Amino acid sequence: MDLGDEDVFLTQNKFSQAFENEELVEYGFFSHHESLDFLNLSEEETTVEKKDTDVSNHSSKPETDSTSNCSEANGPEYRHKLPVTAEEISNLIVSAIPQSTRGHYKWGYNVFSNWQNERRARPVSDNLPIPVEAITQSITEMEPCIRDTALQYFLAEVKKTDGNDYPSASLYQLFVALQGQIRLSDPSVNLLTQPTYVKCRKVLDSVMKKRSAEGLGAASRRRAEPISSLEENILWERAVIGSDNPPKLLDTMVYLNGIHFALRGGKEHRNLRLNKNPQITGPYIDSELHKRYILYKEDISKTNSGGIKDKKYTPKTVKAYENVEYPGRCIVTLFEKYKRLCPKDEVDAFYFKPLVNYTTDQWFCKVPVGHNILQKTVKRLCTAVGLEGKRTNHSLRASTATRLYQAGVEEQLICETTGHRSNAVRSYKRTANFQQNESSEILYGKKQKTTTCTETKLQSEEEKTSHDTSHQVVNIESVRRESVAEPTTLSFTFNIKL
Template identity: 35%
Template sequence: METSDSDMEIFITQNIFSQTSEVVINSDFEDLLNTTISEPKDTPSFDIGVDDISSGSDDFLFEASQAIEERIYDNEFNLSNKRKPPGPLLQKQLQPFVPEAVTAENRCRFAEPLTDSDFSKLCNSSYSRNTENKSMWAVRLYQAWVDERKTREGPSGCDLNSNILELAVNEGELNKTLMYFVTEVRNRKGEEYRGNTLYEVIASLQYFIRRNGIQINFYESPLFSGLGTVLDAKMKSLARQGIGIDKRPAAVITVEQEDVLWKRGILGEDTPQKLIDTLVYLIGLNCALRAGDEHRNLRAGPNSQFYLTNMENGCKTLRYTEDVSKTNRGGLKHRRMEKKSISISVNRERPERYLVRLYEKYMSLRPRDGKCSDFYLRPLRFVKDDTWYADCPIGKHPLRGTVGRICKLAGFAGFYSNHSLRATTTTRLYDAGVDEQLIAERTGHKSVAIRSYKRTSSEMEARVDDIIQRKRRSVTAAATVTSTTSSPTFSVCAAPATIEPATEHATVGQDGTSPRDLQLVLKDGVTLSLKF
């Protein structure tokens, strides 16, 4: 194949260069170039010790790269004196830390050095006082049984060691000894303990052993199956004998009984003791406090659980915010638990029972320069115009027995304690049809235990009995009769009548519901029919 001439053509172009060239640069760039050429910097060595970089292993190359970075870092910070010194901020950061001298001003910043006994006291304070006392009572009861058992003739059948911690080292011997203890223990009168009391005694002994570093479980461990069997049989035997069946819960204070307390002057504000009793009653009722330490833990002053707020309508409201309680100890396990907060507003219908006014009066009658932060102070025997209370807290036992004492003065039959106020709050809300969640927010319950505080009233029990036996319920009926003529409307109050439910009609109303009829049979034989 012949090649054309066009394919063989070669195009040659000619470039013409200037004999002279000029580069226009600024002075800063020129100085930089001159400095670089005249004063070369000391560059770090990048020799990694191998001819070919591909011949090194991965670990070797990693170590080599680290070495190169260190050389670059050292070169940057170890240049000649021509490098500018670090600024004042960097100089301050590079200065060594010098501890602050102890002076009179900063001397009280930290607490004094603690001892081992201080740490032990701090740790023990985190436990419930009632639980600690109950466990020590159970230990003393066990020791008393061991001491008396040693004086009895005959074989012991178990290891009678009064030190239960030493006995707990051997689970088998502890199990056998407690089996005898459960069946033989009695109270000071020589009578049988209730079944629940025996259960709490064993639980308290377990708590005491665990508190001293020995982890055991009387109720779930197979090593103590004998104790569980004997305890269960003993509780069932006591129940068959009728021992411990009747519980004695704190009685509920009815609205009629509350009115009696006010009408007879047992509650009021005219004396120091009466004002304290009234505050205990109203605070326990409105805040649903427990009978234990919650009243005792109330404080006055800047860290008080109470504070006053002003509403938009000008009325004052008392706010209570719980800090610690039985279910919220404020520790690690309770740090995210929501605390109970209650607002107590004005009571215009019964101003003598207005808690905010009584609270302000009580706070004004405390010692003005008092140092005691407890809320309830001891009443003075000889009062002054502006001071009714001493600068010291009221006794624990007088405070705990407040409700029982005032109910006894009123002549109420039954068992009343400060815990009756909490039960009264729950029962009143329950009878009024308040939702269980709202009741729990007021009482601070975290579980279904709130249902145990719902006390069925006698009216509700009578209603259930009437329904079962199909009794007629006696009511006082009041009817409003509207005349169809031109005569005016008038009201008729009927005498006590009995309600008889009539048969339901099969017709359906316009709204889709089936109407019903009620017949009121009066004493004079008149029957009043109601349709709804």
């Protein structure tokens, strides 16, 4: 091997050439001296086959001169990042769990700690039945048997800050939150399956059944109400949403993005990007429908964080077509206008703060709108027109599922729009009054079930097929009658080549 004096860095080309020349079959098992000799390679130009795209792309990048890489004044230029600290590694491990989930864990831990403090403040006679460790140690440090006992008493005694009992669903969430907090320090613990914790699970099951019997079951949970089409018309007609000024256009984009792409809360809105690796692109033209549309490609969400567990899932992709009937309410047109009036800098944001003194070609500044402001947008809009009930940004997602459901769209197609992986989408679909009335009419025997849009399409296709088939049957029968009246002779000729 021809050695050079100045080549001290191993590149892709040099490795490939050296591997071929020296037939280094056992790559990766060099001795100390062999590895030093191997690094002192000559600067030979090597060719890379075009079919190896990865190597070709790498080798096409200009190689810097070895003297510039190893300058006496500046030192070597390293390929990888600066060495990280142990604290930075710890932060990466912590950030693997979503912030909202960690907050949920902390909530359960704080409630349990508050119960322990109150228990210690009570007379000694009240604490005789339970071990001292159950009210003095942290739940993350308890022995399994002590933890099981502590959870039994905690689940039977815990109350809300106002003195009322927790609903059954909240009690279960407390239990799950405590498990999450424990698993941060000991991942092997599973309160829901391990035999050690069977007694506390039975206490939880019993208390949940009791709360449900008292009217504090899952039905008592208050959910975000969807926004109907009529209520949306009110928002447009009263000019609460529109495009005639920067704040109104900003609110309108939040509303339309939430409706058409079924986004959650304020976090998914905040994670959108307008210019830098945007999730929403377009407009494009559908060659079949001859209509314009914008395309939303999900990168991360609540059910798809992009980690190891989500590798097998395909991110949702949703098309939002133009509104030809009402161009002023068209998401494609408004998206074009909004993007044109926003700053062109590559900022990790989609929504930007409106300018007070705006111009005809610049309505927004470079400052992104915060998560909290985005999260309160829908509530503020609905309050402005007097819409009652619980209205949040989650109402937009519920509206998406509800409108599609009430229109008779199949559940699979609804899930493709909302991104649900299971039947959890059913909790977002709200049954309308006309649907409940229809059920009553059917039970009275007054009317039949109204066919869905899919069933109607299939029915029309069946009718068309049966109509065509009936004509075919008539023709066949006439042919049969003719064949009986006037017999014909058929002759066949076969050409066989041997």
